[in-house]
Amino acid sequence: MRVIMIGGSGFIGQHTAKFISNNDLCVYDLVPPSFQADYVQGDILDEKRLEKSVDGSDAVIFLASLISVPRSFDALADYMNVNACGAASLIEAIKNANKRPKKVVLSSSAAVYGEGAYACDIHGKVYPLPRTQDQLDRGSWEPRCPYCGREVKPLPQAEEDELRPLSPYALTKQVQEWLITAMAPRLGYKAIVLRYFNVYGPGQRPDSPYSGVITKFITQAIREKHLQVFEDGLQTRDYIYVDDVGEINARALELEESATINVGTGIRTTVLQLARLIADRHGVDVVVGGYRQGDIRHSAARIDLMRTMLGWQPRMTIEEGVAATENWMRESGQLKNESSP
Template sequence: MKVLVTGGAGFIGSNLARAMLAAGSFEEVRVLDDLSTGYAENLTGLDVAFTEGSILDMAALERVADGVDSIVHLAAIPSVPRSVANPRASHDANATGTLNVLEAARATGVEQVIVASSSSVYGSNPTLPKNEDDWTRPLSPYAVSKLATEGYAIAYQASYGLKTLPFRFFNVYGPGQAAGHAYAAVVPKFIDAALSGQALEIHGDGRQSRDFTFVADVCRVIMSAVSRRLSHPGPVNLAFNTNTTLLELISELEAQLGETVAKEFTDPRVGDVRASQADSLLLRELFPDVTPLPLADGLSATLAWYRGRIGLDTGAS
């Protein structure tokens, strides 16, 4: 089986490529990434066919898609704050880029396309947990672009018979997630600050909640979907019905560090949702064999990776 991973030099993409190669059941893993948010070093030592290029380049897309069985489309400009700062770039990469990927799949005869949407599409909907049939009300340009991502995938299944599967990701974290930039996700940002002796910046009161999902669990679900050529006529939440506030996350981090960390509370960010928790009934129906890693274990593995990166003793407190 031959698979193309767009955005494969990014955090989730490189973890997925590594997992696919380790599984031994994938004949070829191709990666397309323009390295705007991914890093070539994430692919060091991996036997992938890497092409540096953009999903906005149709010719490049068609070249790398030709001959593959499935495309896992992860390429995007992530981050709600980044989209608020530059909505056009987020739209171009996330909405138009997805349309290009689907068109390339159609042109080259690819059987299946899996796309990454986001829990941010639920926006101002206060219902918890979030069910795939709940109404959506995006609060940021990023969320709008991700709603377009899954909408295009669903439409191409209905219009052209393409096997598509849109996953709504919920706060994926784990080893390999970059911390040192302005739009870093909360888990690496907190870990990096804690290990550097800096205060953890908390936007708002810290009681906003998230459904944190370990990256290895995300990879296992995606690989199962690819292996089974799975499709679904609507979006699927890819998270496991957990609800952790940022203050609870910090408490767990402090327990693993064995010390209290400094905290700095700042104003809430524009576009952020207050609470996010997935209804995982559909996910568990489609993927009954996937058992998620508890947050404490996932955070421990992530913390160990970051300590290794900065040369600290992984057994130290």
């Protein structure tokens, strides 16, 4: 099978390549890949060049995006251009190709859910509003029912939940999902939308907006001798190791029907648990306090579809994943000659 990975030179692309090496692989990216593959240097917005690469490919893995939630607020036009217009450009390229691909695997994000769904004792499943500054100043961390104001309990995020993106980045991922899915029947390809939760592991830039927290905590533990955790540390995330994501991408290529599937572990880890795990490895303290506006409180995937449709469940535990990430940071010199974050 001829597979083209658009944006394949990045963090997730480089780990995905290991699991699809039995295919005829081409990477289309602004920068060259660090692994062996055909390479076309190109911008996703260059429709003509993209069309040449897409033509004759059996499947597309679409990874090219700008990926920072905070930066997306300051660079609206860039985010809309690269992410939303980039998806449109890919669709034009597919439309105009002589031999169109039969599959498009899109790397979407849990960010499309926003704060997600919660359970209220009185009102059942509800979608809380983002927490206000006043709420955060009072240290009232848990989201509240929009109808009765009671504290609510987080539910696993399910594929059929309402999407409530809270950042320009999240909105562009939703646009990508919509375009790739809606155009699939017209252009004759299957659309497989994968909603990645917090991906981490070797190769992730320490300033990544996602699980940069893991590389950031490791760096802090070594340099500053303590870890700084926001809120009360009981906010939760679903951390999935990058090799697990690479393998899921490979499995998605085998899928014969269109689908939208969460990619996580289904395990809720509090940021405090994560910090203690890293702090204990280094014998340092964890300090709790402060907050960042715009952070969501809880996020974890329901992974039933991942299990049934992709026949897969995560392999790597957070303990193993953190150790592997720290080894990579040491071996690749990430912990040397840098100023403190």
